[in-house]
Amino acid sequence: MTTLNGRRVMTRRELMAKYDLSLTYLEKLYRERASNGHPEALTTDGRELVWDAVEWRRWYKKLNDVSKLDSREDLHDRTGVGLSTLARLWGDRESNGHPQPEKVVGNTMYWSPKKWDAWYKNYKASQAWRTEVDDSGNPEDRITLAEAARVLHMNPTSITKYPTRPPKHWPEPVEEETTETGRVKRWYRRGDIWKYAELRERGGGGRPPRGQSRSDRRYPYDGDPRLEQARAAVRESPDTSTAQLAGELARAHGGTAGTWSHIVRSARQHPEG
Template sequence: MKTIEGRQWASREDLITHSGYSRDTLSKLWRARGANGHPEPRDIDGVMHWDVEIWDGWFAEHCERPRDLSGVDRSGDPDELLPPAGQARVLGVDPSRITQYAKNPPPEWPDPIHTEQLATRTREYRTRAQLWEWVDKPVSGFGTKGGRPSGPGAKTGQAKAAARLRLAVEALAEMPGRKVAEVAAALSERHGQSVDTWLRVITQARKQAQQ
């Protein structure tokens, strides 16, 4: 990693080590930035780098997005080999989704246990256990609806987010010499919510102050 003006910047290689996820997964998250809000990079010596603090905040929020997994079928033999149609039934999606995954797999999509060569294509088999494990990984993004919420609930959420941002700004002003993690811990103790949540809010507050 590189440190510039007191902030750490990570290349893709650095993020692989930092996050524990594969190059393929991180590349897919980057390519889907239009939908998931992935932070923009900074060119350093001709290589893309990301502000580690901002990336961490975004990634934590990405993994904590509400997901609806109610359509996933958790019954049956975990080790049963399933063709694409069976995989679609387990996930509660249209079979065309599995076809799309074969061409453009989402993050952490499991490799097939068995393949069958047909006349015009290859049929991939996966087990129920593989599918259950995949949907339970927040990074997969499965079950997350795209777009922004709307309606009264969304307005309430926006008001709460604005209030948390204001509290973070005030806390940063009150504790200028404290580390971000310490400020987040203090906010968590005072107002509830997890330390990770406050870390994201503080990151947003600092970014807003720099603009």
């Protein structure tokens, strides 16, 4: 370990190795030191910044103290709300007012139980009038039209004409296939069906990203601001694995590494907007 004036100090490379953190995450923590209390660098060792090892360890331990906070799994265990529902509620935070996490440690977000419970109580009250919808499963799942009907608690025959005569807010399929008999098979993103159910009940609202309608979407996450963040990360680190980039993006911007993996894959397949 490096010493400076008799004090044990650590460089970023040493912090990365000791605490198993990425360079991107460490740089983000230091940039945000005005709000998170990150210790100031003591001086430079050559071209590298160094920090007092004991001071940094104490700060990082305090930063990661989540003993009075709830992760998504904690919320699930405590309230009984499904993990997929909790993920969807977070994904729709811009429209439903979901609280921001108090802390993000690695890929895991943590919320104040008191704040989250108060928000969820109000959210449930505002949604009491909604038609029952099956909110189990992963929002990124591809499902058939018949499965979409089951999600919406509708008879499959009642939505067979939706693809050709779509009602307001009906999403575009993410994939289509024409069989040898000429029949068109379509698959939809489960999350898009959930969003349709919500907008159908509201009778409006819920603008897609950047004013773009779903019928204009050219590929997954087209128009989503997160796609540009993923593209920038891919350009900066083209040889970094999708899983590692997804983890770093989740830590930097919130959300789950699983969702960011889908976004990064779309960014690699469609590097230009």
